Amino acid sequence: MAKMSLDKDKIKIVLLEGIHSSAVATLNEAGYHNIDTYKTALPEEKLIEVIKDAHFIGIRSRTQLTRRIFEHAEKLTAVGCFCIGTNQVDLGAAQEHGVAVFNAPYSNTRSVAELVLAEAILLLRGIPEKNAVCHRGGWMKTAVGSYEVRGKTLGIIGYGAIGTQLSVLAESLGMKVRFYDVVTKLPLGNAQQIRNLNDLLGMADIVSLHVPELPSTKMMMGADQLAQMKPGAVLINASRGTVVDIEALAASLESKHLSGAAIDVFPVEPRGNDDEFLSPLRNIDTAILTPHIGGSTQEAQENIGLEVAEKLAKYSDNGTTISSVNFPEVALPQHGEAHRLLHIHKNIPGVLTAINRVFSDNNLNICSQYLQTNEKVGYVVLDVDSGDSDLALEQLKQIEGTIRARVLF
Numbered sequence: 228m229a230k231m232s233l234d235k236d237k238i239k240i241v242l243l244e245g246i247h248s249s250a251v252a253t254l255n256e257a258g259y260h261n262i263d264t265y266k267t268a269l270p271e272e273k274l275i276e277v278i279k280d281a282h283f284i285g286i287r288s289r290t291q292l293t294r295r296i297f298e299h300a301e302k303l304t305a306v307g308c309f310c311i312g313t314n315q316v317d318l319g320a321a322q323e324h325g326v327a328v329f330n331a332p333y334s335n336t337r338s339v340a341e342l343v344l345a346e347a348i349l350l351l352r353g354i355p356e357k358n359a360v361c362h363r364g365g366w367m368k369t370a371v372g373s374y375e376v377r378g379k380t381l382g383i384i385g386y387g388a389i390g391t392q393l394s395v396l397a398e399s400l401g402m403k404v405r406f407y408d409v410v411t412k413l414p415l416g417n418a419q420q421i422r423n424l425n426d427l428l429g430m431a432d433i434v435s436l437h438v439p440e441l442p443s444t445k446m447m448m449g450a451d452q453l454a455q456m457k458p459g460a461v462l463i464n465a466s467r468g469t470v471v472d473i474e475a476l477a478a479s480l481e482s483k484h485l486s487g488a489a490i491d492v493f494p495v496e497p498r499g500n501d502d503e504f505l506s507p508l509r510n511i512d513t514a515i516l517t518p519h520i521g522g523s524t525q526e527a528q529e530n531i532g533l534e535v536a537e538k539l540a541k542y543s544d545n546g547t548t549i550s551s552v553n554f555p556e557v558a559l560p561q562h563g564e565a566h567r568l569l570h571i572h573k574n575i576p577g578v579l580t581a582i583n584r585v586f587s588d589n590n591l592n593i594c595s596q597y598l599q600t601n602e603k604v605g606y607v608v609l610d611v612d613s614g615d616s617d618l619a620l621e622q623l624k625q626i627e628g629t630i631r632a633r634v635l636f
């Protein structure tokens with residue numbers, strides 16, 4: 228068997244938050260067996276302890292990977308977000324520590340779109356309240372305030388992977404789709420882009436949020452925006468909890484300005500299923516509350532497990548960073564007999580000259596070379612003769628601006 232730069236059994240992988248078993252299966256198949264799995268997110272101190280000798284970590288939306296965590300994770304090479312959102316990771320700190328971050332940008336989009344569509348139907352029929360009344364022994368048989376979704380206007384905020392799928396599904400039910408996005412987007416079907424958020428809010432019977440967590444989307448639905456919505460309209464949020472002012476939403480539902488809401492994401496979410504869920508919406512019957520499960524279907528979780536585990540294994544095996552969210556992207560071929568040097572450095576003048584000098588000064592041959600940079604970081608991959616890699620690696624590590632260097636063979 229070929230000698231490995233680091234025995235795969237020594238490569239420690241930690242998977243948190245009940246990541247689907249397809250991830251472990253995929254990693255096992257790629258030769259990685261040193262895998263610790265946890266069903267929940269971990270408190271910061273415990274996470275620091277668990278991560279200190281880990282090479283790879285897999286998380287979902289609950290685990291906060293802060294700068295402090297990266298400072299304690301000396302061996303950490305890559306993070307796999309087994310979800311779409313990467314707002315829970317300090318991507319800048321990860322980059323500065325030479326840690327590549329990967330996610331699964333598409334695998335759960337259909338699941339979210341299906342849930343939102345179902346909620347739109349339930350909300351326009353007033354089902355959440357009728358359901359709650361029945362559970363308490365009441366009987367609320369009435370057509371007052373109940374509507375079909377056919378012919379109604381769905382306002383989508385954020386017309387990306389999920390927003391566009393929802394748009395197509397909603398039109399198939401006869402809904403009119405209008406959307407607001409900061410980027411000019413090609414409307415699918417008969418959808419129309421609306422340039423002004425307030426205009427969209429004023430015309431939609433259902434408003435559904437599908438924006439990422441960004442400084443610009445924080446509290447983008449506050450009291451003023453909720454007031455702009457049509458009386459009797461409904462709000463759906465399966466994006467991020469920080470996007471909606473939850474107190475203002477509670478007030479709007481209590482005053483009956485909005486007739487209902489379906490909320491899957493919250494400003495504060497329990498760490499695991501044993502923690503209490505606290506929210507001002509808990510006692511409001513017209514609100515559907517779900518525990519951040521927009522993407523939690525068997526299909527989505529299995530695909531996500533496979534997709535992200537594959538990305539981690541590829542990065543570990545040959546350095547490929549394709550679809551990393553914080554690293555220069557390089558697609559790399561297999562390196563065969565050659566040894567592959569990976570050099571991650573600050574994007575400052577002089578580093579490339581210094582790298583080339585290592586090879587010219589020592590009369591070493593470079594078989595292949597790949598380079599990609601972003602604003603902050605440069606990623607150089609060099610395939611060299613097997614006899615040359617020890618010396619080259621030693622000297623590459625000394626170059627000023629080096630964040631991390633390793634060899635693969």
Ligand SMILES: NC(=O)c1ccc[n+]([C@@H]2O[C@H](COP(=O)([O-])OP(=O)(O)OC[C@H]3O[C@@H](n4cnc5c(N)ncnc54)[C@H](O)[C@@H]3O)[C@@H](O)[C@H]2O)c1
Nearest residue numbers: 311312385386387388389408409437438439465466521522
């Ligand atoms: N509830 C869940 O379980 C679940 C599952 C998957 C994704 N999500 C969340 O949904 C979000 C959206 O997912 P996606 O795959 O559609 O993302 P995406 O990146 O494909 O689309 C996001 C869209 O929002 C737009 N946008 C950004 N800032 C905006 C702003 N200020 N105003 C209006 N539009 C803005 C972007 O231009 C883009 O078109 C994710 O970032 C994630 O946070 C939640």
Ligand SMILES: O=C(O)CC[C@@H](O)C(=O)O
Nearest residue numbers: 287288289310311312522
């Ligand atoms: O699975 C999760 O915890 C998060 C799902 C969703 O919010 C995502 O960002 O993909």
